[in-house]
Amino acid sequence: MSTRARQRDREIIDRYTDQPSRLPAPLRAEIEHSFGDRPVELYCHIDLDASLNLAESWLALGPERVAIATRAPGGGWDIAHIERSRIREVRENSGLSCHVLSLLGLAGDPPLAVVRYTHRQRRAADAIRFVLQQSLAERDVPVGDGDDEYADAVAGPIREAQALVAGTDTAIILRLLGYLRPYRRQLAVGMSAAAAVTGLSLIPAYLAGYLIDRVVGRAQSGAIARDAAAQIALVCVGAIATAYALRSLFTWVRLRFMAYIGEYVARDLRTAIYEHLQLLSLSFFSRKKTGSLITRVTSDTDRLWEFLAFGIVDVSLSAVMLIGLGTVLISVDWRLGLVMTLPVPLLCAFIFLHGRRLEAFFLRAWRRWSRLTDVVSDTIPGIRVVKAFNQEDSERRRFAERNLAAMSQFNEIHQVWTRFWPALMLGIHCLTVAVWVLALPRLIGASAPQLSAGAFVSFLLYSTMFVGPIEVIGQMARVMNRATSSAHRIFEVLDTEPEVVDRAEPVRPASLDGRVTFDDVWFGYDVARPVIRAMSFDVAPGEMVGLVGASGGGKTTIANLIARFYDPVAGAVRIDGVDLRELDTGWYRRRVGMVLQEPYLFHGTIADNIRYGLPEASLDQVIGAARTANAHDFVCRLSHGYETIVGERGQTLSGGERQRISIARALLHDPRILILDEATSSVDTETERRIEEAMHRLIAGRTVFAIAHRLSTLRRANRLFVIEEGRISESGTHGALMANPESTYRRLVELQRELRQAV
Amino acid sequence: MLLHEKSRSSSARIAAQVVERPRLERHSDGSLVAWQGGEATPVRPVRCFPWSRPGAYISLRDERQREVALIHDPAELDPGSRAALEQAMAEAGFVLQVLRVVEVDEELEIRTWKVETRQGARTFQTARDEWPRPLPGGGFLVRDVAGDLYLIPANGELDARSQRALWAFID
Numbered sequence: 001m002s003t004r005a006r007q008r009d010r011e012i013i014d015r016y017t018d019q020p021s022r023l024p025a026p027l028r029a030e031i032e033h034s035f036g037d038r039p040v041e042l043y044c045h046i047d048l049d050a051s052l053n054l055a056e057s058w059l060a061l062g063p064e065r066v067a068i069a070t071r072a073p074g075g076g077w078d079i080a081h082i083e084r085s086r087i088r089e090v091r092e093n094s095g096l097s098c099h100v101l102s103l104l105g106l107a108g109d110p111p112l113a114v115v116r117y118t119h120r121q122r123r124a125a126d127a128i129r130f131v132l133q134q135s136l137a138e139r140d141v142p143v144g145d146g147d148d149e150y151a152d153a154v155a156g157p158i159r160e161a162q163a164l165v166a167g168t169d170t171a172i173i174l175r176l177l178g179y180l181r182p183y184r185r186q187l188a189v190g191m192s193a194a195a196a197v198t199g200l201s202l203i204p205a206y207l208a209g210y211l212i213d214r215v216v217g218r219a220q221s222g223a224i225a226r227d228a229a230a231q232i233a234l235v236c237v238g239a240i241a242t243a244y245a246l247r248s249l250f251t252w253v254r255l256r257f258m259a260y261i262g263e264y265v266a267r268d269l270r271t272a273i274y275e276h277l278q279l280l281s282l283s284f285f286s287r288k289k290t291g292s293l294i295t296r297v298t299s300d301t302d303r304l305w306e307f308l309a310f311g312i313v314d315v316s317l318s319a320v321m322l323i324g325l326g327t328v329l330i331s332v333d334w335r336l337g338l339v340m341t342l343p344v345p346l347l348c349a350f351i352f353l354h355g356r357r358l359e360a361f362f363l364r365a366w367r368r369w370s371r372l373t374d375v376v377s378d379t380i381p382g383i384r385v386v387k388a389f390n391q392e393d394s395e396r397r398r399f400a401e402r403n404l405a406a407m408s409q410f411n412e413i414h415q416v417w418t419r420f421w422p423a424l425m426l427g428i429h430c431l432t433v434a435v436w437v438l439a440l441p442r443l444i445g446a447s448a449p450q451l452s453a454g455a456f457v458s459f460l461l462y463s464t465m466f467v468g469p470i471e472v473i474g475q476m477a478r479v480m481n482r483a484t485s486s487a488h489r490i491f492e493v494l495d496t497e498p499e500v501v502d503r504a505e506p507v508r509p510a511s512l513d514g515r516v517t518f519d520d521v522w523f524g525y526d527v528a529r530p531v532i533r534a535m536s537f538d539v540a541p542g543e544m545v546g547l548v549g550a551s552g553g554g555k556t557t558i559a560n561l562i563a564r565f566y567d568p569v570a571g572a573v574r575i576d577g578v579d580l581r582e583l584d585t586g587w588y589r590r591r592v593g594m595v596l597q598e599p600y601l602f603h604g605t606i607a608d609n610i611r612y613g614l615p616e617a618s619l620d621q622v623i624g625a626a627r628t629a630n631a632h633d634f635v636c637r638l639s640h641g642y643e644t645i646v647g648e649r650g651q652t653l654s655g656g657e658r659q660r661i662s663i664a665r666a667l668l669h670d671p672r673i674l675i676l677d678e679a680t681s682s683v684d685t686e687t688e689r690r691i692e693e694a695m696h697r698l699i700a701g702r703t704v705f706a707i708a709h710r711l712s713t714l715r716r717a718n719r720l721f722v723i724e725e726g727r728i729s730e731s732g733t734h735g736a737l738m739a740n741p742e743s744t745y746r747r748l749v750e751l752q753r754e755l756r757q758a759v
Numbered sequence: 760m761l762l763h764e765k766s767r768s769s770s771a772r773i774a775a776q777v778v779e780r781p782r783l784e785r786h787s788d789g790s791l792v793a794w795q796g797g798e799a800t801p802v803r804p805v806r807c808f809p810w811s812r813p814g815a816y817i818s819l820r821d822e823r824q825r826e827v828a829l830i831h832d833p834a835e836l837d838p839g840s841r842a843a844l845e846q847a848m849a850e851a852g853f854v855l856q857v858l859r860v861v862e863v864d865e866e867l868e869i870r871t872w873k874v875e876t877r878q879g880a881r882t883f884q885t886a887r888d889e890w891p892r893p894l895p896g897g898g899f900l901v902r903d904v905a906g907d908l909y910l911i912p913a914n915g916e917l918d919a920r921s922q923r924a925l926w927a928f929i930d
Binding site: 016018048052053054055091093094095096097098100102104110111113116118119122157158159161341359360361363364367370405421485489 | 787789790803808809818848849850851852853854855865869871875876878879880881883884888890903904905906907908926927928930
């Protein structure tokens, strides 16, 4: 585990839970002292007491002893010890939210210890249980760093549920802005244009006041000649027109440049995240939902485009605009200026609070909306069941009820915002009225100081410009929130380190013979649940090995380890005697092929799918591979031949047809090591025969690992491994295993035979 | 076949699968043991309807998750067996019971709840699309990201602050 990952896990525990992020140091010292200065290897927090109340206790595992520390009534800790040699059995009972771990001694004796804890502590407690159980079975298991195991176990579920990256929201925004660096010149143009738009917006109002006071008023009073006034007026109107025209020009420059920059950055982020996704290990994909990852590449980058293209500029220029307007208003007339500007922060706060209030309404609406969409996503795929059980009416009623609930909630939202905005406008208009009330006596000369009509008109025009920026500033928190949440989700992917990485100078041998050796391999997706336990075998080049056994035994995991989708926790997988971790993964994977139970065909033509692993393959090679895979005939029956577009996941073809295309793909890839994972399990007998023929040609001269439930498909295997609970329980040829009356393999074959006869 | 005949015959088939009533004992290590035909099997009680009928339909399962017996109603058991079952059920059916909701905070993809439960104060997280599930007998159930369950009483039984904090999440 990297230092950063460890640190992140501790931060998660500190921030999100009520429990310590590690065993308190004084307690650890006390326990280790009581262990005779031996280390605490693993530990877990015990958060329930015997009466099932929340409590703080700790269970610590040492090399010879187990300690249970409970809070003493007067502070400090009471530490009880159990010699590991006295433990005869470790038992765990699981309930809805309570697990009970019992350490048992001799039969009939009271238990040595019983501890209770919630699900949150289960993974850490499981690690201790597993080590104790393995030790009882006299098996050594590798134990990692106790602090890391605990932090990973407790923080894991929270980490997996949320995109978490180290750093504050400000740091995230700054990091995001860092993506603008390559486009700083365009950014400077865009921002300057935006600043020019803001500056130019102020000119017409100023000129309007100037025209009224200095031109219209003076001309009417005869202070200047009408011709001269007309000339000055013409210049002013021309200046106003120019200001509007320039404003439009700069608006265009700003929109165009910023929109483009937004697109550039969104493209860069999409590329970065997609390229990084390709590097990540399978375990990352099993932790995250596919939908969530797709959203990150698509919607989140799109949302960031909006923020970068418009959000940043709008927010910063609105702030500048508000300050500028306030300054101008106060400089035109400070009394009226203060009446207009002082309430501005209050108005921004109202908009912000309104946004916060609406969040709760939106959450409620979202919940009701998901209840509504649940009905649709439930019944449309299951429409045959709905019809078969004649439940159309009840489904209609269920939908109508939820539809009504969703609608009424949306109407509540409309009620809130439709009330708010007119009220806000009324508030702003009240300010305008207040300005009129204060200005009129001064305009008509009833009170001092006098106010000119022109200055007042400018003032009124400026005050109408307040509304837009106030709205933007009020919404700023929401805009920033949306952007940081998207940025978090993207950076989480970018910050995830691939678990399978090549060495600095990986080995790239001249050729690959195909010898596969498992050397005391341990592997588990979860520390406490090893899927492969101390497995060793050696498969010679060109040998075909059949992997059989019940589901969940570890057969697919063996295939995943051979393909180096994962690295073993302990031991080594060797290819031609070289540790797989030493080899260049890209070089190696070009020599490994897989045919899976659910062959995945990409959207594209059949030819593209066949040459997926070898894009430069010629058409002759494509046809050759298809012939060998028994696919050529059915492809020729399709009206577009090899150029038939197969839909998403190849839905336009039958299961057997898709499988034969995937065999052709594997043939063209020409791997030295071939993995067949339940390749014929989902097809009918005739198709199976055709696939088997194709498979027979495919496996010739390669090292093959074939996983199959239908044991008859493994007739050609040189050896069979029966996999049970992560171990090879039996191995040998079909004949040798069948000759042993006690063998699991023989029992499985007979069971299948009986089943077939019964059918 | 008439509908009621069909229903009667399927009930008969289902009833035939019900296992004989066992005698239950709770051992000092906390395990529950079912005695049937002179044979003792360590079992774990599982409520078939934990929210609508928590006290009935209890399936006793052995270590390999096979059903040893189905208790329709613990009242049918002898007093000793009933007491043993109830003790075991307290742990097996344990969930945290919320008394007060202090705060519900929305974050990126998770929601953080600060609550006071009958068992003590607790902070937990749920996925943002994980909504409290209404229970047949009133009240709501929330599952946190680690899998722990929290029982929230019906809205009327909570104080005003808790009701405000929960407003967006329950009807």
